[in-house]
Amino acid sequence: MVTAPSFLIADDHPMVRDALASALGQAFPGAGIAMAATLGQVQAALEREPETDALLLDLDMPGMEGLTGIALLRSEYPIVPIIVVSAAREPIVVRRAYEFGASAYIDKSASLEEIVGTVGAVLEGEIFAPPEAELPDSFAQRAAQLTPQQWRVLALMIQGDQNKQIAHKLGVGEATVKAHVTVILRKLGVRSRTQAVIEARGLAIPAAEPVRP
Amino acid sequence: MVTAPSFLIADDHPMVRDALASALGQAFPGAGIAMAATLGQVQAALEREPETDALLLDLDMPGMEGLTGIALLRSEYPIVPIIVVSAAREPIVVRRAYEFGASAYIDKSASLEEIVGTVGAVLEGEIFAPPEAELPDSFAQRAAQLTPQQWRVLALMIQGDQNKQIAHKLGVGEATVKAHVTVILRKLGVRSRTQAVIEARGLAIPAAEPVRP
DNA sequence: GCCACAATCAGACCAAAGTCGAAGGCCTGA
DNA sequence: TCAGGCCTTCGACTTTGGTCTGATTGTGGC
CATH class of the missing domain: 3.40.50.2300 (Response regulator)
Known part of the structure; x- marks a missing residue:
C-alpha cells in the first residue's frame, strides 16, 4: 500500500x-x-x-x-x-x-x-x-449468470415493482424490461415472476417454511 | 437533574x-x-x-x-x-x-x-x-380479514403457483380462483400478486428479521 | 322466513406478464 | 479488419393476471 x-x-x-x-x-x-x-x-x-x-x-x-x-x-x-x-x-x-x-x-x-x-x-x-x-446446483449459482442490467431489473422485481415502474426507474422501455425478465426467468429456472421473487427473496431469507392454510 | x-x-x-x-x-x-x-x-x-x-x-x-x-x-x-x-x-x-x-x-x-x-x-x-x-393498520391486521378459502389460495400463491394450478389443487374453476385473488389483493391493500406474495412471506417468516442488527 | 355472507362460476374486458425475432453497439480473437 | 459472441434495446404477438357484472347455491343467525 x-x-x-x-x-x-x-x-x-x-x-x-x-x-x-x-x-x-x-x-x-x-x-x-x-x-x-x-x-x-x-x-x-x-x-x-x-x-x-x-x-x-x-x-x-x-x-x-x-x-x-x-x-x-x-x-x-x-x-x-x-x-x-x-x-x-x-x-x-x-x-x-x-x-x-x-x-x-x-x-x-x-x-x-x-x-x-x-x-x-x-x-x-x-x-x-x-x-x-464448483458450487452445487444452487439458486445462487444460477443467479450468478445474470448481467448487471438483469440484476437491476431483478432487484426491482423483488421490491414488487411492475414492469412499467422498472422501465421508468431504469430509463428504458417496457419492452426492454420484459425481455430482461424473460431472460431472468430462464436463467433462474423458474416459470413466473412470482416464483423468481420467491427464490430471490430466499437468498435474504433462508429457511422459508411454506405457509399452512 | x-x-x-x-x-x-x-x-x-x-x-x-x-x-x-x-x-x-x-x-x-x-x-x-x-x-x-x-x-x-x-x-x-x-x-x-x-x-x-x-x-x-x-x-x-x-x-x-x-x-x-x-x-x-x-x-x-x-x-x-x-x-x-x-x-x-x-x-x-x-x-x-x-x-x-x-x-x-x-x-x-x-x-x-x-x-x-x-x-x-x-x-x-x-x-x-x-x-x-397513530399506527397504520398492519399487514397482519389486514390479513386477518381473509376467509379460510382465501387463505388456501394465498398459501398456494406464496408457493409460486399460477391461478390454473391453484384451481386444480383446490378443485375449483380458474374463474373462482381469480375472484378470490381479486378479493385477497384488495383486503391486503396491494396492487399485484407479486406484492401480495412479498408481504405475506414477510409475515409468515419472522426469521427474516433477526438478520437485522 | 329473511338476511348476510362465503363460495362458486361465466363472460367480457383491459392491463400486465411473458415470448419471439431482430437490430445496433461493443469487445475479442482470428 | 472482420467475424462472432454478448449485452442491450425494442416492437409485435400471445398468454396470464386481474376487474367487473351478474348469477346460483348453501350456511348460519336473528
Whole structure:
C-alpha cells in the first residue's frame, strides 16, 4: 500500500458508520473515507470513485434486499473488494455472501480491532474473493449468470415493482424490461415472476417454511 | 437533574455501545455509563446500580427473546426507564414495546443528535408518545380479514403457483380462483400478486428479521 | 322466513406478464 | 479488419393476471 487507501462505508445506521469511520481513520491515517446509506448512494459513490480500495457493506440497507445487492455491486464493479459487515451469523448467509463474491465477512459483534485487522488483510491482498469454485446446483449459482442490467431489473422485481415502474426507474422501455425478465426467468429456472421473487427473496431469507392454510 | 445522570447501555454490538457511550458522555458530562451485552449482564448491572436513570436497550440481544425481555426487566426494575434502541421499524414491534412499558423507542437509523435528544427528554420525565402513535393498520391486521378459502389460495400463491394450478389443487374453476385473488389483493391493500406474495412471506417468516442488527 | 355472507362460476374486458425475432453497439480473437 | 459472441434495446404477438357484472347455491343467525 504505497498511497493512503480509500474506503467506502455503506450502512444505514449513522452510529455504525461513524464508529467504522473513526476506527479506520485511526488505523489508516490519511485514508479517504466515503459514506453511503442506501444501495443507490453506494452506486453513486463507486461511480465517482471507481478506485475505491475496499467497500464495507452492510447487508440490511434500503435497496439491498439481502444478498442480491452484493451480486448487483459485484457485477457492476468487479474490481472493488467487498467486505460484508453484517449482524447475520447464519452460516448460509455467510457462505452465500462468499458465493456472490464478497472478499470477507465480518460479524458486527466483532471488536473494532478485529474489523480493522480484516480490512488491512483485504488491502494487502491476503484475502480475496474465492474463485467461483464448483458450487452445487444452487439458486445462487444460477443467479450468478445474470448481467448487471438483469440484476437491476431483478432487484426491482423483488421490491414488487411492475414492469412499467422498472422501465421508468431504469430509463428504458417496457419492452426492454420484459425481455430482461424473460431472460431472468430462464436463467433462474423458474416459470413466473412470482416464483423468481420467491427464490430471490430466499437468498435474504433462508429457511422459508411454506405457509399452512 | 441535580447530579450527573447514570446510564446503562445494553447492546451486543461493541460498535453501537461505543458510539452511544461517547455520544452520551459528550452530551451529559460526568455521566456514569455502564455497559451490558446480554440480558444477564443487564440484570447484574441493575442489581448493582438500581438508581440508573435510563436503560438504553437493544431488542436483539442474547437472552432477550424479542420483546419478552422488556417485560421481564420492567417487572424486576419498574422504576428504571427503558429506552428501546432497535433497528426494527415494524409498527407492531414498536407498539408492543410501548405496551410492555418502554418509555421511548428510537430507531437505530436515527442520528446521534436525535438519540441524545430523546434520552434527554426521558431524563426530564417527558415520556412522550412516538410519532408512530397513530399506527397504520398492519399487514397482519389486514390479513386477518381473509376467509379460510382465501387463505388456501394465498398459501398456494406464496408457493409460486399460477391461478390454473391453484384451481386444480383446490378443485375449483380458474374463474373462482381469480375472484378470490381479486378479493385477497384488495383486503391486503396491494396492487399485484407479486406484492401480495412479498408481504405475506414477510409475515409468515419472522426469521427474516433477526438478520437485522 | 329473511338476511348476510362465503363460495362458486361465466363472460367480457383491459392491463400486465411473458415470448419471439431482430437490430445496433461493443469487445475479442482470428 | 472482420467475424462472432454478448449485452442491450425494442416492437409485435400471445398468454396470464386481474376487474367487473351478474348469477346460483348453501350456511348460519336473528
